[in-house]
Amino acid sequence: MNKHLTIRSENGSANCIVSASNLNDHVFEVTRDYVNISGFTVENATKRAGIYFHTVEHCNISYNNVTNNDGGIRLYYSSNNTLINNIASNNYHDGIYLKSSSNNTLINNTASNNYYDDICSSICGIYLYDSSNNNHLYRNNFINNTNHNAYDYDTITNQWNTSTVGNYYSDYTGSDNKSDGIGDTLHQIPGGSSIDYFPLMHPWGKSPLKGDLDDDSQITSKDAAIVLQIAVGNCPCNPQILAIADVSGDGRVSSLDALMILQMAT
Template identity: 40%
Template sequence: PSWYDATHVKTIQEGINNATTGDTIFVHNGTYDEVVVINKRVDLIGQSKEGVIVDGGDEASEAVNVVANYVNITTFSVGHGYWYSIKLGASYATIANCNLYGSYFGIDLRWESNNNLIINCDIYDNREAGICIQSGSNNIITDCDIHNNPRGILVASYSNNLIYRNIFRDNGWHNAHDDWPDNRWDNGTVGNYWDDYRGKDEDGDGIGDRPYRIPGGTAGSRDRYPLMNPTDMTPPKTKCELEGDLEG
């Protein structure tokens, strides 16, 4: 595996096609009007979250389609797939420090998508839900700001997903919808911030004194440790400094 600095190609897809399994692809700032299919185990790192934009143009089903396991996508803005900004049909992926917006679903997990991590993402302005889990277990969603969607997150099926330390705010219908039992909305000590939580914090520990009932769906799920203030769990800033030449 090696670094692949895609300065001499015009699209991200060309960089993926020219990379080998296990490579890291560094993507420079710019707007990439394309549909990206990730069909091999690679790491994609953007130069900056606001500066690297993958725009699906609202014509294709998705802007980014992940079909290989062990893919990492870090520091991108991905939007305007007709259905999905990112369609994740694989396992052991990490989606980190990304903006996901302007699609039917910001990110959709399907086809037995298991053991994935979605962390430190801003997921907003989608037409149905910020995140949809249609098929997948043992996924972790944490440190995300999920806002201005009709539903913040929709768990349509499958259990044993962990959702904690997220901010849910300004979502139109429900902050969360869960149709499947045994998903966890806290990690045993810390849950999520919900802007429609009406409980009190009599002991001042920053955790609500009564659980937050997940408002949508049939599972009857609860966040047992809802956070009273989003500033108590603001996602940490991440910084990646690269020195020297990048060679493929």
């Protein structure tokens, strides 16, 4: 019989901080299956990882803020685990690192601003390395990390999207002519041949700016012109576009929305 262990804070990561007592130790080190860690700020393991899993399966890491460690979340030789709604930021090396770890699912995580003062090619928001295969990643945000936001070491078996949505990369330069929040061109993941076919134009969980139809983070007369084209039927309008274009809040796109956008324009 498999025994389950859950380590969970009562008041969320902002109110429950677990700091390394020894800089040479991981804050959380897990070497058994069926362990859940949820709801902590995990910090100051400046020579090790905040959360470290080794040779485990069926574990869950969720709703943690992992910061100011040598590495944020590291999985070594670990498979069939789930990482969901974690933040791995301002760590000295990778935010999330998988080595020889397969069949894991990563959803709604943010890896941002992971860095090191010296140049190190392995510093990434997320790094999949050494036969880390058949992992599934979607609705994650990879933002402003040194060298690479995401790196997949020479494999094509990892899935970086579902059938409709992928991940957000702050270095993605594609356009969104359909204004549906999904980039028009695929995103090649550095390191091998992996591809995100549905890269996000905005960080997952962040609402687009109301009235910003051309997705340039500002309201201009160009947005009003796009709304007029939608209003007369020359441009498509799906639910995502409607949510951005319906500035008046009457449930449709009309010349009134264009007028209101012109009044808001910078």
